[in-house]
Amino acid sequence: MNIGIDASNVGGGGGITHLKEILFNFNEEKYKDCITSIIVFASQKVLNEIKNFDKLEKVTFPEFNKGLLSRVFFQLTKYDKEINSRCDLLLSITGDYVGTFKPLVGISRNMLLYERAIWLEIKQPKEVIRFWLNYQKQKKSFKNSDGIIFISQYAKEYINNTLNLEGKTTEVINHGVSQRFSQPLKMHKLISEFTFDNPFKFIYVSPVHMYKHQWNVVRAIANIRSLGYPVELHLIGNVSFTPAGEKLAKATREVDVNNIFIKNHGHVKYDEIDKYYRQSNGIIFASTCENMPNTLIESMASGTPIACSNKEPMPEFLKNNGYYFDSYDINSIQSALEKLILNVSNNDSMAFNNLEEVKKYSWVNTSEKTFDFLLEIYNLNK
Template sequence: MILGIDASNIGGGGGVTHLKEIISSSDNLVNDYSIERIIVFSSKKVLDEIEDHEYLIKLTFPELNKGLLSRVVFQLFKYDKEIKERCDILFSLTGDYIGKFHPVVGMSRNMLLYERNIWKEIKQPKEILRFWLNFKKQKRCFKNASGLIFISKYAQEYANKSLDIQRKLQEIIPHGVSAQFTGQVLEQKKLTSYTEENPFNFLYVSTVHVYKNQWNVVRAISNLRKKGYPVTLTLVGGVIFEPAGQLLEETINEVDPQNTFIFNKGHIPYQNISDEYKKASGIIFASHCENMPNILMESMASGVPIVCSNKQPMPEFLKNNGFYFNPKEVESIEKAIIEFLKQPEKRALMAHNNIKEIKNYTWEKTASETFSFISKVYIQITKNVQK
């Protein structure tokens, strides 16, 4: 079997991490699943980040290194020919392959394509149109696919309610967590151990968009300080939606113009984020739209206790090992943080449980289950053709 991986629409972030990790974990797997070669189709920028292997072919085309229009035209009129000449089965890493090659395994990565309430929060026609077009591409991909991979039970259930895909072969294969985030549980101290000079520092790692709610977290921390709680907040993550970035900046300027307790570091390279976890006393995760919350998983691995959004799929992964809140309500965030601060023994137990739980999420397991499922789909298709 010659496996093609369509990564033509990946630009960076989690998609690149996923691709790099499953390829780097594939050395001992290709023979197990009768994979003769793996061909990755993508831009030169993405391919340069992937390590070389004897069985791996990294293939790009001029159109994949230009703008969106050139890429789409190539995908519509030329891509199928290139795939058909080289591959037996295609894995669409972003679940938006729109060609006619068969068989295809599609993957669900982005819940923004489905959760339309967030479109109303965005309020920008151009941004909403982008999500709508990507939804249409995924709908087409999933309709033509022979197998579908989801990274959370929540995403699978949501997509099955939204699309006519119940008869497709499906598998839930969560992402792994990089070993660089593995930490240990530090002693959890009582609230009285913290002072204005030695505050309890919360960390919130996430890009800035309307569904990430950093401004609500900022207001909650500000209100708690007014009530005498010695807490600070460090924000890490670049702005990916400008109106949300402006709202965050305005909120920080309103509640902490001198930057005495809110520290917004913006974008930090992925390989350096683990250093921020080591400095944190507690972690806050306040998103209300995720497919599989990679940042939450990395937080669990760090050994730092967590205060978290109660919106699914966060509880699917964090289970009973976090203090939950409604991310859209400042008062709810405040209450959860207060309960968190008052219970050091519970914090410690939850953090220990998270480290145990995260051992179930390795990239080696993700790669093995991914190649196994693709092989299963290919074998079934081949048998049907022979009949």
């Protein structure tokens, strides 16, 4: 069996991490008699990120390394012929392959395509149209798919209700978490052991977008400082939507014009983020639109107490081991952060539970379950 992986629309972020990890952890011995080759179709930039192994073949085309129009025209006119000549099954890593090749397996990664309330917050027509077009592509892809992989139970239920995928073969296969994020349980100190010269360090790792709510977190931190608690906030992540970046900058200027306790580090390389987790005393995750929140899982692996958005699917993964808040309500965020800094004994037990829970999220398991599912779909459609 020759498995094709359509990664032609992968640019970076979670998509490239997912692809790299399932291939890096591919069990060649287990599949030596049933998988002949794995052919990845992608831009040269993406292919350069993937480690070579015996069964792997990397394929690119000039159109994949040019602009969007060139890539889309090739996908619509010539791509299927290339896939047909090489593959017995195709996995669409971004869940947006719109050709006619079968059997096809799609992956659901982006809940922004479905949660329309976020579109109302974004307001920018160009961005909303982009989401709508990508939704239409995924809708067509999933309708044509013989199997669909979801990365959270929440996404499976939500998208099934939206698209009516009754009769499709589906599977929930969670992402893994890199071992470098795993840390031993931290010794959590009393807030009285911190000073304004040596403050309690909160971090929030996430791109800046409307559904990430960094500005509300900034104001909640300022309120806690005003009560006499020595805390500071470290923001890590690039601005992925300009109006959200402007909103964050405005809030920061209003509460901390000299950047004394709001430290915005901007983009940090993925392989350097774990050091910020190690240096933190508390973690904040305020997103209200996720499929499987990798940042939250990495936070759980760090042994650090967590204050988190109460929006699903966050509770699916964090369970009862964090302090929940409404990301739209500054007072709710403030209350959760106060509980976190004042409840050291709870923090110890929650962090221990998170370290146990996160053991379930292994890229080895993700890779094996993914290829098992691909074989199942192939055998069902012989």
